[in-house]
Amino acid sequence: MIKEYSSISNVAGPLLLVEGVDGAKYEELVEIYTGTGDKKRGRVLEVDKDRALVQIFEGSTGIDVQNCRVRFLGKTLSIGVSDDMLGRVFDGLGRPKDAGPAIIPEALLDVNGAPINPTARDYPNEFIQTGISSVDGINTLVRGQKLPVFSGSGLPHNKVAAQIVRQAKVLGKEEEFAVVFGAMGITFEEANFFIQDFTKSGALERVVLFLNLADDPAIERISTPRVAFTVAEYLAFTKGLHILVVLSDMTNYAEALREISAARKEIPGRRGYPGYLYTDLASVYERSGRIKGKKGSITLIPILSMPEDDKTHPIPDLTGYITEGQIILSRGLYRRKVSPPVDVQQSLSRLKDKGIGKGKTREDHADLFNQLIACYARGKEAAELAVILGEAALTDMDKIYLKFSQEYEGRYISQGEYEDRTIEQTLDLGWELLRMVPRGEMKRVRDEYLKKYYDAKTPEKAGVTG
């Protein structure tokens, strides 16, 4: 039964208080008709006796206390899903935004989803080759993982994400990834960059786009990742597709949450963000993964810009506490023209151990990775020392490491935007660089691999220049 009220007693920011309501439910969806005939949507944040506090997705402009009518729809926010959504563009609440026909839903699903039973999960362990050495070689991504990109304003996170989307494949498998892209508060230009890129690579038919752009209602953003995940879950676990979910920019999402929290006068947590930000982000991020006996999977790459490049800011911080690692882009590297500027020391893929090695990438991957990281760290230390004391103060060994780290940044981390390296190329390049350092220093590598790869008499041409 749908009930309608015109008893709005208070409008504050994105919130609306409706009085004298009978039987409103928590999380219930409402429609608001303004005096000028506009329709807005909202959801119930709290019901106290006959008072319902409503969050308006489109913001409260145009709402007045006298002439508005509020309808309680008796259901929670849901979205009709279908695989016809592939190739289409929707707004942040899942309404078609392109010229295409209306979607004929195969199912109507609550956008909040439900938690996956931990016993139903299957552990992500299939290597995804992204063709980017600093990811594949060092911060290996696996199918079903959630791996965010921490970036800063002006850094090329969109290019990195687009390159991953373009090049991602699971070796030996034919299935291509389908992409669910949720844009939250990014500019038209940024969104367009992705659309152009998908179009160019012919991927557009495999992409579902949800666009809430910078000039779209901010509060709507809170629903965008949920809508995106609802579609992703359907495509992955009902239709058996492998889905890459890309969400950009989670910082804008969190700011919308903060706005609601402030309007509700909640006790703020760190930097004004609500105390439940962790739980809220988790209820989004944790929807990715694999499920036993299901063919599809959801791999998540959220992008977020760190305010002031500060990794301890609540948004990257809480994200890092939920995701399985992080790819951090470094301004320092970018200034030195290293691109993609992946900070390989601070970045981490926590699931890499299960996705690399014999039968997945190559037997020597783990040892090689450890050795590269160790050598690079030593080289960076030498570089720091050289800044303080001058290069002359370095020992001969330090000089070798310094040279190594420079080459490592220039040839291994740096690569072209359209350069798609196979995992063998990435690994061989690693060995080629390691050969700059004396064999006795290779403490993290098993002898058999040293013999096989380091000592290789005719080192294959590994470096692909891009």
Next chain:
Amino acid sequence: MRKGEITKVSGPLVVAKGMTGSKMYDVVRVSDERLVGEIVGLAGDLASIQVYEDTSGIGPGEAVYMTDEPLFVELGPGLIESIFDGIQRPLDIIKENTGDYITRGIEVPALERDKKWHFKPTVKPGTEVSPGDILGEVQETTLVLHKILVPPGVQGKIKDIKQGDFLVTDVICSLEHDKEKHDLTMMHRWPVRIPRAYKERLAPSLTLSTGQRVIDTFFPIAKGGTACCPGPFGSGKTVIQHQLAKWADAEIIVYIGCGERGNEMTDVLLEFPELKDPRSGEPLMKRTVLIANTSNMPVAAREASVYTGITIAEYFRDMGYSVAVMADSTSRWAEAMREISGRLEEMPGEEGYPAYLAARVSSFYERAGRVKTVGRPEREGALSVVGAVSPPGGDLSDPVVQATLRVVKVFWSLEDKLAYQRHFPAISWLNSYSLYIDDIAEDVNKMTAKDFTDLSSEAMKLLEQEAELQEIVRLIGVDALSPEDRLILEGARSIREDFLHQNAFHEIDTYASLKKQYKMLSVCMFNYNKAREALKRGVAFDDIVKMDIRDKIARMRYLEESKLDTIDAIKDELTAEFDGMIKGETKQRETEKETTGHGDNEKGKGDRK
């Protein structure tokens, strides 16, 4: 069933009127969906209820059913190898019943009702028994002999006790007390928020070995002790908790995944049945109970999960076992408290946490301890607790960290700096501490060698000296150091890289027995002392750091437990090599003396740091 009526719904908090007669912490069922909730506030006839399930679609006017009981756990055979949610609902059964996603209003008993267990009495009819007395045993898994105890509050003379295969709900024993008959089953219930009684607390004196070198050798935890590992994301808290759950020398492990990742629980579920207990060779799962309330599961149930876990642990302690609880992460538990408290509009304390945060944290850790249990035969049990803490930005001034540090006795400080260098476990050897070192010294030395603790303090001194020297190096470069000081750096480096560093994912390195730890450390220190002696006797620093045998030292960690003798052999090799160098050096000196007067071999450039 008495019922009240909902007046308010705000996320996980529901307020209901007409609740007169209910008590704090009573469990209620909310709406006709029968969502599980717990009363956390009472005012007049209004009750504030934290709901353990998602409340969307619930609203004023709906009913709240009172149960007049607090939140219980079921204790009896069937706990081991189970995975429960925060309020002890078996997740594997839920999956069978309702599919891959957790839906609402599920009612499944915690312990399987249709499984039979073989019960063997250990007391005879006619015996007078009282709470905690052992009535008999059930071989629950190959690793766990489940003792069936007389439940708290029950006593009398045994009239009848049966041997055979029974359900947990079957009567296995009847008592008579004051002419009243009392039937006992293998299962009983206990409210999670009330600690189970024990007879007497004992001082910690035994070490809980964990197979992790930095922990056992430098910052050990005692059986019945408490420890915490705070650290920023990615610093290795979960890996440590998993390592302890795998390798700690405890008879029962209760692992609480509190508000963390779903995949981490899956990892345990897939890995533990495969991994073998180093002592018995049996799968580790056979001694493990899992509680999983992941970050996307309802927040209030997260709050309950740590109590559910520790109550189950106390129950096994009462049987006389050494039990270890891992809680990952206690910060998520505290955040759940904060969220409920905020919605109750309580006066916030620091960072919005409720004023009772510290009290709750300390009463949780207080449930740890080594005790003489209630009941006969006399026995000792131990409950050790290790909590992960996840402070925002890794900042140790966080209220949860501070509240925790005030109660726990061991602090493993995880540092992201070490994690970036891939030095794992990223436990800082300079900032961590253990207050049990003296209490358990005797025990550790008995298990290894007389000088184990001395060796450990000697090594720690070297690490501390290294830190001081590094300050100097940072300012003026390594060349300014004397060869002796540079040798200290080398010695410390060897301890860090060859001993402290331990790869959790390497099949052998993942676990080191105390014996292996002792042997490894003593080789590191032997090498250092020999080198110092050689330096004194004129051998060049450069020649010392170039020695090939260092490679063998670096690979000690990959030696299997059955081949530990090889480690001792390294010492002989070291002696031979150093003696050779010293001899060579003396000879050379003598010849040089004859020609030039004195040698100039002391200053050499070599490896830095």
